Amino acid sequence: MSALMSDPTLVVLVWASLAAFAAGLGVVPRLVRGSLSRGALGWANALAAGLMLGVAYLLLTDGLGEAYWAGSAGAAVGVGAVILIRRLLGTAELDLNALRHAGPEYGYQVMLVNTVHAAFEGVAIGAAMSVSTPFGISTALALAIHNVPEGMVLTEILHGRGVRTLHAATLAVAANLNQVLVAVVTFALVSAAPAAQPWALGIAVGSLLQLVLAELLPESYHQAGHTSIALVALLAMGMVVGLAGVGP
Numbered sequence: 001m002s003a004l005m006s007d008p009t010l011v012v013l014v015w016a017s018l019a020a021f022a023a024g025l026g027v028v029p030r031l032v033r034g035s036l037s038r039g040a041l042g043w044a045n046a047l048a049a050g051l052m053l054g055v056a057y058l059l060l061t062d063g064l065g066e067a068y069w070a071g072s073a074g075a076a077v078g079v080g081a082v083i084l085i086r087r088l089l090g091t092a093e094l095d096l097n098a099l100r101h102a103g104p105e106y107g108y109q110v111m112l113v114n115t116v117h118a119a120f121e122g123v124a125i126g127a128a129m130s131v132s133t134p135f136g137i138s139t140a141l142a143l144a145i146h147n148v149p150e151g152m153v154l155t156e157i158l159h160g161r162g163v164r165t166l167h168a169a170t171l172a173v174a175a176n177l178n179q180v181l182v183a184v185v186t187f188a189l190v191s192a193a194p195a196a197q198p199w200a201l202g203i204a205v206g207s208l209l210q211l212v213l214a215e216l217l218p219e220s221y222h223q224a225g226h227t228s229i230a231l232v233a234l235l236a237m238g239m240v241v242g243l244a245g246v247g248p
Contacts, residue, residue, distance in 0.1 A: 012129045015140035016122060016183035020176035022144035026151025027169035041156060042220045043232050044149035049216035050233035051146035054240025055124055055139055056208040059201050063131045067198030074202020082210040085116055110157050114175040120207035122179035126186025127200035142240045147176060
């Protein structure tokens with residue numbers, strides 16, 4: 001424990017790993033209840049979206065401070081990076097709601113989408129850790145909870161492609177492992193060049209908002225009613241922001 005407290009990089013590694021491995025818990029609802037309804041998956045995506053919105057809000061308000069111009073430029077880079085990577089991977093037009101009757105390559109494409117998500121979540125964890133260790137830990141915990149419903153949707157899609165349940169859970173974790181590397185690299189870069197901190201925070205905010213508005217919420221709307229989705233997302237966002245305000 002003392003080693004964890006004395007080595008900031010190790011702290012980042014441990015908490016980012018916790019967030020990544022939390023995705024495997026997404027298999028629990030399937031183990032308990034079997035196949036999940038389309039509405040349940042919509043609420044899971046809404047929960048993931050709300051938690052991500054809460055993280056983006058805290059990075060903007062508690063992390064960025066007064067570095068508005070660098071943060072805004074970083075946010076633009078984050079939005080552009082998400083769009084560009086999706087296009088390069090050929091997943092920009094991918095229908096993320098095809099839970100059944102899709103081709104065998106569909107599962108791999110959805111894995112790619114989740115891997116992209118995880119990379120930008122890693123930026124958020126690394127940037128938050130550079131602000132302060134408690135702030136970074138709270139960010140990692142929020143994203144760990146976020147990864148559970150996201151892993152729930154991914155395991156359901158993979159199961160529909162014929163992947164066994166526990167194997168699907170392993171793949172959900174694997175899709176999030178780059179989150180750990182990106183978090184550590186982001187933290188190391190910002191620690192070496194503190195002037196890059198508002199850029200890193202801005203990139204995290206912009207990318208998370210882009211993922212929520214262009215992917216998670218549209219998926220939710222296709223899977224469940226708009227009213228319930230908005231309510232779940234707002235409650236999840238409020239939970240993240242409210243819990244952050246409880247600390248010292």
